[in-house]
Amino acid sequence: MGAIIEADNTERTMTDPTIPELFRIGRLKRETEDTFTLELSPAEETTRISFLPGQFNMLYVFGVGEVPISISSDPAETSRLEHTTRRVGVVTRAMGLLKPGDTIGIRGPYGSHWPLGEEDGRDFVVVAGGIGLAPLRPVLYHLMAQREKYRNIVLLYGARTPEEILYKRELERWRGKFDLEVQVTVDRGASGWRGNVGVVTPLVARAPFNPSNTVALLCGPEIMMRFAVMELQKRGVPAERTYLSMERNMKCALGYCGHCQYGPTFVCKDGPVLRLDRIASIFGKAEI
Amino acid sequence: MIQTLEPVIKSNPFFADLPAKHLKFIAGCAKNVQFPERHVIFHEGDPANEFYFIREGLVSVELVVPNHGPATVQTLAKGEILGWSWVSPPYRWHFDARTVQRTRALVFDAKCVRKKCEEDHELGYELLSRFVSVISARLAATRLQLMDLYGRHN
Amino acid sequence: MTPKAAPRNGYVVLTPPQIGVLIQALIRRGYEVIGPTIRDGAIIYDRVTSVEELPKGWTDEQQGGKYKLKHRADEALFGYTVGPHSWKKFLFPAFARLWKAQRANGHFQILPEEQKSPKVAFLGVRACELHAIGIQDKVFLEGPFADSHYKSRRKDIFVVAVNCTQAGGTCFCDSMGTGPKATSGYDLSLTEVVKDSQHFLLAHAGTKAGAKIVAEFFTEAAGEEEVAAANGLIEEATRHMGRSLDTNGLKEVLYRNTENPRWDAVANRCLSCANCTSVCPTCFCSTVEDVTDLTGQEAERRRKWDSCFATDFSYIYGGSVRATPRSKYRQWMMHKLAYWIDQFGTSGCVGCGRCITWCPVGIDITEEARVIRESESSVSNLA
Numbered sequence: 001m002g003a004i005i006e007a008d009n010t011e012r013t014m015t016d017p018t019i020p021e022l023f024r025i026g027r028l029k030r031e032t033e034d035t036f037t038l039e040l041s042p043a044e045e046t047t048r049i050s051f052l053p054g055q056f057n058m059l060y061v062f063g064v065g066e067v068p069i070s071i072s073s074d075p076a077e078t079s080r081l082e083h084t085t086r087r088v089g090v091v092t093r094a095m096g097l098l099k100p101g102d103t104i105g106i107r108g109p110y111g112s113h114w115p116l117g118e119e120d121g122r123d124f125v126v127v128a129g130g131i132g133l134a135p136l137r138p139v140l141y142h143l144m145a146q147r148e149k150y151r152n153i154v155l156l157y158g159a160r161t162p163e164e165i166l167y168k169r170e171l172e173r174w175r176g177k178f179d180l181e182v183q184v185t186v187d188r189g190a191s192g193w194r195g196n197v198g199v200v201t202p203l204v205a206r207a208p209f210n211p212s213n214t215v216a217l218l219c220g221p222e223i224m225m226r227f228a229v230m231e232l233q234k235r236g237v238p239a240e241r242t243y244l245s246m247e248r249n250m251k252c253a254l255g256y257c258g259h260c261q262y263g264p265t266f267v268c269k270d271g272p273v274l275r276l277d278r279i280a281s282i283f284g285k286a287e288i
Numbered sequence: 289m290i291q292t293l294e295p296v297i298k299s300n301p302f303f304a305d306l307p308a309k310h311l312k313f314i315a316g317c318a319k320n321v322q323f324p325e326r327h328v329i330f331h332e333g334d335p336a337n338e339f340y341f342i343r344e345g346l347v348s349v350e351l352v353v354p355n356h357g358p359a360t361v362q363t364l365a366k367g368e369i370l371g372w373s374w375v376s377p378p379y380r381w382h383f384d385a386r387t388v389q390r391t392r393a394l395v396f397d398a399k400c401v402r403k404k405c406e407e408d409h410e411l412g413y414e415l416l417s418r419f420v421s422v423i424s425a426r427l428a429a430t431r432l433q434l435m436d437l438y439g440r441h442n
Numbered sequence: 443m444t445p446k447a448a449p450r451n452g453y454v455v456l457t458p459p460q461i462g463v464l465i466q467a468l469i470r471r472g473y474e475v476i477g478p479t480i481r482d483g484a485i486i487y488d489r490v491t492s493v494e495e496l497p498k499g500w501t502d503e504q505q506g507g508k509y510k511l512k513h514r515a516d517e518a519l520f521g522y523t524v525g526p527h528s529w530k531k532f533l534f535p536a537f538a539r540l541w542k543a544q545r546a547n548g549h550f551q552i553l554p555e556e557q558k559s560p561k562v563a564f565l566g567v568r569a570c571e572l573h574a575i576g577i578q579d580k581v582f583l584e585g586p587f588a589d590s591h592y593k594s595r596r597k598d599i600f601v602v603a604v605n606c607t608q609a610g611g612t613c614f615c616d617s618m619g620t621g622p623k624a625t626s627g628y629d630l631s632l633t634e635v636v637k638d639s640q641h642f643l644l645a646h647a648g649t650k651a652g653a654k655i656v657a658e659f660f661t662e663a664a665g666e667e668e669v670a671a672a673n674g675l676i677e678e679a680t681r682h683m684g685r686s687l688d689t690n691g692l693k694e695v696l697y698r699n700t701e702n703p704r705w706d707a708v709a710n711r712c713l714s715c716a717n718c719t720s721v722c723p724t725c726f727c728s729t730v731e732d733v734t735d736l737t738g739q740e741a742e743r744r745r746k747w748d749s750c751f752a753t754d755f756s757y758i759y760g761g762s763v764r765a766t767p768r769s770k771y772r773q774w775m776m777h778k779l780a781y782w783i784d785q786f787g788t789s790g791c792v793g794c795g796r797c798i799t800w801c802p803v804g805i806d807i808t809e810e811a812r813v814i815r816e817s818e819s820s821v822s823n824l825a
Contacts, residue, residue, distance in 0.1 A: 017587040018540045018730075018743065019552055034440070062543060062550045063734035063741035088440075088759045102548040130438030160438040187433045189360035194388055197348065197360040199432040202425070206367050221437040227428075248763065249756050251730050254587040257748070258727030259755060261777065264784035269586055285700060287769035441760040 017254050020060045020105025021047075025098050026080065032164045035131060036096055037072070037084040040104065048078045052113035053138035054245060054273040058253045059083060060105030061098070065091040068250040070135035070272070071109060075142060081106070084134040084166065110253045112273045114139040114217055115243060123152040123209040125237070127228045129200055129220020133157055133166050135245050135272070136219050140174070147179065154181040154207045158200030158224065161186050162193045181208060200224065204231035211236035219245040226284050229276065239277035246271050246279075263288055293318045293394060300341060302369060302418060310411050313404060317397045322390070329370070329385040336379045337399045339371035345391025350384040358384060362426070369422050374398035453664035454656060456632070456643045458519055462493030463659045464602070464630075468563045471655070473600055476532060477565035478520070483511060485525040487532075490565065497522060504611040504684070504795065506804025516636045519643075520566055523610030524794050528723035529564055529571055530578060533595050536747045540591070540730070543741040550741075557594035565602045567628065569621030570613075570792040572603060574723035576627060580786045581726050591745070600651065603628035607635070607675035612795025614685040614808060620792040622679045630656060633672035644672040685795060685808045688815065689779075692789075695815050696780040700772065704814050709768035711803045716749035718797035718805075719774065724790050725749070750774050775807060 022043040029037045038059075042049070051071050060066040067089070073082035087093050098104065116139070124143060128136050143153055155174070159165045165184060175182040183203050185196035196203070201224075214237050218225045225244050232242060248260040248267040260267040263282035265274060282288045294315040297303050303311065321340075323329060329340070329347065340347075346365050350358040361383065364370050370393070373381050379398075405412035456464070468475050469491065477490040478497055485497050502522040503510045514521050542553040567575075582592040606615075606622035615621030624631050629652035633644040644664055647653035719725040729748035734741045748755065751770050756763040764770050782790030791807070798806045 016541070016554055016557070016590045018590075018745075019554055022550075022552070060732075062545050063732060063738060065732040066730070066743075086759075099548065103550050105543075105550075105552070158438070160436065164438065185363070187436065187438065191357055193360070196346070196363040196365075198362045199429050201432065202368075202429055206365060223432070223435065224437050227432060247758055249754075249758050251728070251748075254589070255585040256581050256587075256589055256726060257729065258750065259729070259748070261773075261781070264781035266785070281697060282700075287764050287766065288700070288773075 017107070018252065020058070020066075020107045023081070023104050023106050025100050025102045025104060027100060028096070028098060031084060031166050034087045035084060035164075035166065036087070037082055038095065038098075038104075040081045040083070040106070041079055043103065049081055050078065051075060051109035051138075053116065053142055054113035054135060055109040055111045056135070056253075056272060057081070057083065057106050057108030057110070058250070059091075059095065060107070061091055061094045062103070062105070064094040066105070066107075067091045067095075068110075068253060068268075070245070072134040072137045075138050076145060084131065084137075086131055107253065110268055112269075112271055114273055115215060115275075116142060119215050120149045121213075122150060122241075123214040124150055124154070125204070125207060125209050125214055125216045125232070126153070126155045127200060127204060127216065127218045127220070127225075127232075128155070128157045129224040129228075130159060130164075131166070132218075132220030132224075132245070136217060137167065137170075139217060144174070144180065151213065152181065152209050153179070154209050155183070156200050156203040156207055157182070157184045158203075158220070159184065159186050161188050162190050162195070183207065199227075201227045201231050204228050205235070214241065216242045217245075218243070222246075229283075239280060240275065242276040243273050244276060244279075244283075245273050293320070296343075296394065297341075300367070302341070302422075306414055310414055313411065314396070314401070314415075317400050318394045319397075320392070321395045322392050323387045325387055325390050327387045327391075329387065330381050332381050332384050334381050336371065336373040336381045337397070338395050339369065339374050339398055340396070341394040342366055342368050342370060343392045343394060345393075346388040347391055348386050348388050350386055352384065358386070362429070363388065369419075371398075372419050372423050374402065375416065375419055451664060451666075451669060452646055453669055454645050454660040455662040455664045455668055456645050456656075456660060458498075458517070458641060458643070459493065460659060461496070461519060461632075461643065464655070465490065465493060465565065467655050467658055468565075468600060471561075473561050473563040475563045475565055476529075478522070478525070480511065484509060485511065485522050487525075487527040487529065487564075487566075493519070496520075496566075501608075502610065504799040506612065506798050506806050507801055508804070509799050517641065518634055518636045520604045520632070520634050521608070521636070523606060523608070523613060524568055524571070524796060526721050526796065526800055528721065528794075528796070529567060529575060530723055530726075532562060532564070533575065533599075534578060534582070534592055534726065534728075535595075538591055538745045540743045540745055543743075545739050545741070557590055559594045559597045561598045561600075563600040563602065567601055567603045567624070568606060568615075568794070569603065569624040570615045570618070570794045571723055572601070572624050572627040573618075573620040573792045574794070577724045577786070577788060577790065577792070578726060580788075601628040601630070601648075602652075603631040603648075605631060605633040605672070605676050606679050607633065607672075609679045609683045610795055610799075611684040612798040612806075614683050614687050614793040614795060616680050616683045616793070617685075617687040617689060617808075618789060618791055618793035623676050628652070633676065635668070635671050635675060637671060637675075640671075642668065644668055685793075685798065685806070687791075687793065687808045687811055689789065692811060692815070693780040693783050695818065696776050696811075699814050699818070700776070702814050702817060704810065704817065705768050705772045708771050708805060708810055709766065711805055712767045712771045713802060714751040714767050714770055715802060716751040717800045717802065719749035719751060720747070721796040721800045722778075723794060723796070724778075724792065727755075750777070771805075775810060778807070779811060 023040040026039040056070045069083045072084045189197040251257040253268045255269040348360045349362045496519045499517045582589040603624035628648040631646045727748045731744045778790040
């Protein structure tokens with residue numbers, strides 16, 4: 001597990017992993033009415049950023065608190081981090097009020113990552129719901145940077161309404177430029193929307209991929225993932241090649257505050273990316 | 289050369305396990321049809337005497353909301369069945385159906401199918417149980433839509 | 443007094459007043475001695491400076507939801523089992539400041555907290571408690587990130603273990619393989635023998651430091667008789683455990699029974715008061731708190747004990763994952779007896795019985811486990 005910091009200033013983080021590193025806000029981009037993306041660079045210029053798709057950081061807003069947010073930037077980008085988040089609580093609301101140049105604290109990267117190493121030659125089905133697209137964006141960048149290694153790549157993305165579709169320009173670019181099947185659906189249409197209306201699960205049922213050769217990556221509300229998994233299993237995608245990004249309350253992100261436990265797994269260190277066959281006995285169980 | 293639609297129908301998982309004689313009958317009720325984009329296939333309230341199997345394209349199932357215009361409740365694509373209002377009285381469409389893109393489909397004469405189902409209950413059972421799966425999958429999907437999973441919770 | 447040569451069997455005999463000498467020897471070496479003492483009707487762990495502060499002649503009577511101190515017929519110094527405190531209070535304090543931060547013009551700096559390694563001697567650590575410390579060592583030190591605050595506090599501890607010569611009303615260390623005899627992890631171990639007119643403490647050095655300190659003042663090597671007497675009492679304690687827990691395949695039993703109706707039954711009694719997590723020597727959950735001063739220019743991050751029974755413990759956007767007492771109790775028990783094994787390789791329970799004693803309604807973890815296990819065989823009997 002690499003520290004996000006590679007250059008100087010490591011001693012402090014090495015001794016006390018609860019101490020954040022300082023980053024500066026470069027830009028705060030509004031994505032939808034309640035969702036924004038922070039672009040961040042390290043306060044220490046010699047620092048290089050290094051993370052694996054699927055990992056998250058703990059973001060600290062001075063005096064307010066710390067929250068876990070998935071990294072949603074391109075893993076090839078070593079001088080800049082991006083985090084997309086919704087304004088849902090005290091910390092994220094305070095975060096949304098920060099200005100370019102302000103300091104923010106970061107601890108990380110933490111957690112497990114999406115499978116990439118041994119999956120050459122496979123079909124990839126990426127199923128994203130709502131803000132679940134954010135933790136999947138880094139893996140999509142990776143897949144496209146090494147496009148020739150993989151066969152079919154399908155992105156199925158469900159959003160609430162057309163206005164709440166994330167990364168619109170990027171989605172259009174991906175759809176147009178590369179050999180990538182992008183299907184976007186919304187729960188509720190709007191006038192002028194000529195795309196799909198409906199939940200993402202029927203898209204899974206009819207998407208063009210070969211189940212016996214497919215790796216499935218899912219991220220979104222747990223119910224959505226549950227139903228999408230059912231469709232994938234109906235089509236014969238094995239649990240050993242189905243990965244989900246789970247979310248639980250986090251406080252330390254270091255594996256010893258106990259909050260993020262999901263059955264025997266600690267979402268901060270065994271997850272957030274978990275392979276379905278390893279959590280088969282608890283996945284879908286209420287209040288576990 | 290006239291080609292029967294049997295192979296096309298058989299290749300659709302919806303009809304796949306139908307016994308040969310039923311398959312033949314069904315094929316006999318089917319015709320190829322093509323719609324340009326933005327074409328209204330049927331209106332809410334019209335008599336429901338057909339159902340469709342979409343071979344290619346995209347169809348939007350809509351409700352007209354006063355002062356707002358048409359609202360899409362669901363979009364159906366290749367490989368999906370459009371239309372179940374033909375199954376029970378009053379045999380009238382509950383929604384509008386409009387193509388989003390140019391669409392190719394098989395259209396089935398529902399009046400003819402209904403009549404045959406009344407005579408041949410075995411066929412009736414085979415068809416209706418398949419339609420029940422379609423309707424239940426639509427219901428499940430609709431319920432998920434209603435849950436507004438990506439919305440605000442507080 | 444010239445120290446005697448070390449005895450061949452490794453044991454020496456100490457008198458009760460010599461425990462006072464031991465305390466003084468530790469204090470002279472710069473240790474703060476934490477030992478058992480009576481406060482508010484319970485035997486707790488706090489700073490002691492003399493043998494007079496120990497609970498001489500006292501014992502504890504424990505049952506589900508009941509704890510009472512009682513006079514003994516003798517003057518044993520360690521004639522009790524365990525009270526509401528455990529040693530985690532000192533290694534993993536209930537409240538700790540992690541760091542401070544200072545703000546100026548949209549920028550801020552972090553000021554790390556000095557990690558102190560207090561020189562502390564634990565006097566009176568039970569075998570189950572030694573295991574509990576070992577279990578918390580695994581949690582805080584052996585994961586991908588070590589808790590530096592725990593690490594620094596753990597470094598310079600001097601441990602004087604005490605072997606139990608009587609089992610408590612809610613004890614089941616025998617079932618858990620954690621006692622009553624301390625076998626490792628101590629600098630010194632003591633076994634108190636009070637029989638007929640004899641009253642001595644058999645001491646054993648587990649480390650060079652332990653041997654060195656005892657060599658300063660012991661006067662009598664132990665003979666076979668004394669060793670046998672001590673071992674005999676420990677053996678008797680094994681046979682009088684207040685509770686028992688069948689740990690065979692217990693993890694699998696619990697994994698199979700996440701929907702057992704017994705969880706509903708216990709949920710009707712559980713108050714989610716979090717006493718069990720508070721007294722349990724292995725429970726490690728904590729939370730962090732970020733606060734500022736009134737000017738808003740100085741901030742602090744603090745760590746505090748937390749409990750899986752706390753209201754927002756499992757809160758994520760939309761609500762708590764575990765909102766009902768049923769799910770909370772199930773989480774606590776399944777973590778302790780099942781998940782812990784998958785996470786850390788051992789059970790999380792050391793059989794000290796505190797959770798049973800300090801539960802206001804006397805919920806008994808051994809009983810719950812037994813009922814759930816037995817419900818499987820009764821189902822198959824019906825088949």
